[in-house]
Amino acid sequence: GIRGRVAIVTGGSKGIGFAIAEALAREGVRLLICARDARGLERAAERLRTVGEVTVEAADVRRGADCERIVGACRRAFGKIDILVNNAAATAGGPAGFLALRDEDWLATHEGSLMSAVRLSRLVIPEMAQRKWGRIVMIASTSGRQPDVVVPHYNAAKAGMINLSKTLANSFAADQVLVNCVCPGLVRTEALEASARRRLEEQGLDTRELSGDDVVARYYAPRRPIPLGRIGQPADVAGIVALLCSEQAAWITGACIDVDGGWVKSML
DSSP: OOTTOEEEEETTTSHHHHHHHHHHHHTTOEEEEEESOHHHHHHHHHHHTTTSOEEEEEOOTTSHHHHHHHHHHHHHHHSOOOEEEEOOOOOTTOSOOGGGOOHHHHHHHHIIIIIHHHHHHHHHHHHHHHHTOEEEEEEOOGGGTSOOTTOHHHHHHHHHHHHHHHHHHHHHGGGTEEEEEEEEOSBOOHHHHHHHHHHHHHTTOOOTTSOHHHHHHHHHTTTSOOTTSSOBOHHHHHHHHHHHHSGGGTTOOSOEEEESTTOOOOOO
């Protein structure tokens, strides 16, 4: 088991990050969750404290100094770091397509996804390696393996996370630091609903009377037919992350696991 282990979950106040934090808390893991929205973090922490021990740190993982602050806060609260879940993501410039995206959009997106994972991993690996126990899970995306043409900067950042995961797994296997990658497909989150609503309204559809589920289904069902017949839920992703952090996954490192209802068709 992993009861008593300590984890950092970035982007942990809502959506997939919150579900991961909740799954780990139920396994007895002590948590630091971080996000930019301090109020949202406290609301999430209140819910998580009903099942486990949680502290929070409002921070922007796009900034190196904030990454250092997150790690320092976790060490002060719990004395160590055993698990890092690099879940935070950013998509600057929106789903605009390649020619509409500026350099700033590419840089901001890479800072929020790839570079935050680089910095945080670099900060925690030495102590994991010293203790000969560590788990790092990168939350990438199926877009890093089967690109969506409207978000090339996001595709590239997530592909970078997949590559980084494999590189770190190979680099630190001898130190018993296990690094794996999870690639969610379409998952029903507030962000997905907001994106679908915006795109439908851009097409002239009045969405005010539509529920969030209706909005998501109306936009994505014809564009992303999922073999298992439904859009994923955050808990679908959280379960596999909790497994990868556990002793049950002690012989798994360098894996890249699609959690997508069968969407990705590639065998590699």
